[in-house]
Amino acid sequence: MKTIKQIFTVSLLVVFMLGCFSVKAQKNNPYNSFGVKVVKSVNLVLKDYNEGKVKNIDKETLDYYSKKLNLDPISVEFASTIVKKVKNENLAGVISNSKYSIFTKNTLTNAFNLNIDAFSDLVNSIKSNKLNEKEKIFLLKAVSMVYNFKIHNNHQNTSRFICADSPSACGAGIGSIIGAAIGGGPGMLIGAIIGGLVGSVS
Secondary structure (H helix, E strand, O other), rough: OOOOOHHHHHHHHHHHHHHHHHHHOOOOOOOOOHHHHHHHHHHHHHHHHOOOOOOEEEEEEEHHHHHHOOOOOOOHHHHHHHHHHHHHHHHHHHHHHHHHHHOHHHHHHHHHHOOOOHHHHHHHHHHOOOOOHHHHHHHHHHHHHHHHHHHHHHOOOOOOOHHHHHHHHHHHHHHHHHHHHHHHHOOOOOOOHHHHHHHHOO
16 A cells, blocks of 8 residues: 555656646647647547557448547548548648648648747747638647647657658648648548548558
């Protein structure tokens, strides 16, 4: 049975660890929770996939995960489109061919190639830019996703990004852009999750 001293020591350790984790949080990005949800969701479905629980991308599977992950309903057509794009196109091309402004395209491309310490300034530059609100929200969400994949994949100090080093991040990047184009904010989230999963297992 643990003594009061042991319990107190463990409690202090937990507080210290939580404090260290909070330092890593992207505090100045109001949409950081988007990136957290994408990474956590990809990891959850990937775990099921590796355990043989995910066999096909059919309506039953999509309905199950849309409820489990608290997402909007996902159609087979939408999921198939994301899968096809991630498998057949590259991140740079999808960014370049997207509908977004030059600022957004350059910022998103640069985000993949930044050290983690540079993200605070990157977010501030987005917030101060005169983008329309819809595009600004998209970009802040996309940057939060890249940030959290870098944290998860231990690429905090990586300034040169290669998709082979983080296929889940690349897949999520492609999926988020295609998903947003099809279904707005909800489509961006679902597309990022499906894209991240496809990138991980391809």
